[in-house]
Amino acid sequence: MACRFCPQDRLVKSYPKGEPRDLSLADFLTVLEKLPSHVRVDLSGMAEPWLNPDATAMAILAFERRRAVAVYTTLQGMTPDEATLLIGRFGSRVSPETPWVIHLPDDEGNMVGWRPSETYRETLSRFLAFARLQGPDGLSFMTMSATGSVAPALQDLVRDTLPPFRGISRAGNLNQEEFRPGALLAAVRQEHALLCGSTPFFDHNVLLPNGDVLLCCMDYGRQHVVGNLLTQTYEAIHAGATLGTIRAQAMTPSAGTLLCRHCHNAVCLSHRDGTHWRLTAAAMWSPDVAAEPIPYPLQPAPQQPARLPRPGLRRMLERVLAL
Numbered sequence: 001m002a003c004r005f006c007p008q009d010r011l012v013k014s015y016p017k018g019e020p021r022d023l024s025l026a027d028f029l030t031v032l033e034k035l036p037s038h039v040r041v042d043l044s045g046m047a048e049p050w051l052n053p054d055a056t057a058m059a060i061l062a063f064e065r066r067r068a069v070a071v072y073t074t075l076q077g078m079t080p081d082e083a084t085l086l087i088g089r090f091g092s093r094v095s096p097e098t099p100w101v102i103h104l105p106d107d108e109g110n111m112v113g114w115r116p117s118e119t120y121r122e123t124l125s126r127f128l129a130f131a132r133l134q135g136p137d138g139l140s141f142m143t144m145s146a147t148g149s150v151a152p153a154l155q156d157l158v159r160d161t162l163p164p165f166r167g168i169s170r171a172g173n174l175n176q177e178e179f180r181p182g183a184l185l186a187a188v189r190q191e192h193a194l195l196c197g198s199t200p201f202f203d204h205n206v207l208l209p210n211g212d213v214l215l216c217c218m219d220y221g222r223q224h225v226v227g228n229l230l231t232q233t234y235e236a237i238h239a240g241a242t243l244g245t246i247r248a249q250a251m252t253p254s255a256g257t258l259l260c261r262h263c264h265n266a267v268c269l270s271h272r273d274g275t276h277w278r279l280t281a282a283a284m285w286s287p288d289v290a291a292e293p294i295p296y297p298l299q300p301a302p303q304q305p306a307r308l309p310r311p312g313l314r315r316m317l318e319r320v321l322a323l
């Protein structure tokens with residue numbers, strides 16, 4: 001099964017041959033113990049997490065260790081009993097900051113290879129009942145359809161229309177030509193100093209089954225492997241040369257081949273009229289915008305008329321200069 005909006009073919013091609021395809025429970029525990037307590041654990045990824053038979057056990061481990069946990073799943077591979085267990089034991093932990101997002105097959109066939117089954121329908125029914133009876137903030141259902149319609153085989157279960165979907169190029173990893181016009185936002189090229197819109201520290205990373213840590217969930221081509229959490233500590237990765245290079249490229253306008261330069265989630269910074277960096281658009285971690293967006297291509301700064309000193313200062317200067 002594949003999703004047209006997730007370029008998994010790029011990941012498959014770039015993933016080292018012979019390395020594990022599934023994260024083992026033991027390695028998950030090793031990594032969990034290395035993560036500082038502020039780091040949210042997302043059961044998500046560049047493939048469906050519940051296609052790993054240990055996914056529910058991993059979820060239990062993370063929740064029971066009082067970690068902040070988010071879940072992004074298509075429900076493929078999750079049994080109805082697992083759904084009941086997760087909802088019953090951990091449903092109270094769903095929140096806007098730790099969401100559970102259920103990605104459903106749609107009427108456009110964007111979830112390639114999906115086939116309806118009674119098991120799938122029953123698993124989904126348990127989440128729909130959870131939404132109906134408890135409706136926690138942070139539980140949501142989505143499709144990748146422009147109209148928000150689910151696959152015909154599920155329309156008797158999901159009667160509400162879901163929000164319409166428009167994709168992004170996953171930082172240039174999707175080919176616009178393979179989509180109908182308008183299905184993806186127009187490609188971007190960020191030329192200025194920038195940060196990630198999700199984090200100012202480039203620490204929304206993705207763990208692959210072999211322990212490799214990617215910059216983020218856009219990096220399907222494994223362009224920025226920042227370290228390995230099975231062989232390094234979290235701190236060593238974030239103090240390391242690869243992330244240092246990423247930060248240097250991010251702060252230097254136009255520099256390098258940084259993935260973020262093609263990403264809709266990047267936020268640019270400006271020095272305009274000053275010497276301090278200021279955001280030019282809202283970020284998830286800072287809704288306050290303090291600078292005007294900069295037009296691109298760069299325009300020369302308008303000439304400011306020479307400012308006269310304030311009257312008091314002028315009088316003092318006149319006295320000093322007269323000496």
Ligand code: SF4
Pocket residue numbers: 171195196197198202215216217218259260261263264265266267
């Ligand atoms: S700006 Fe985009 S490419 Fe860069 S780290 Fe954030 S999500 Fe990833």
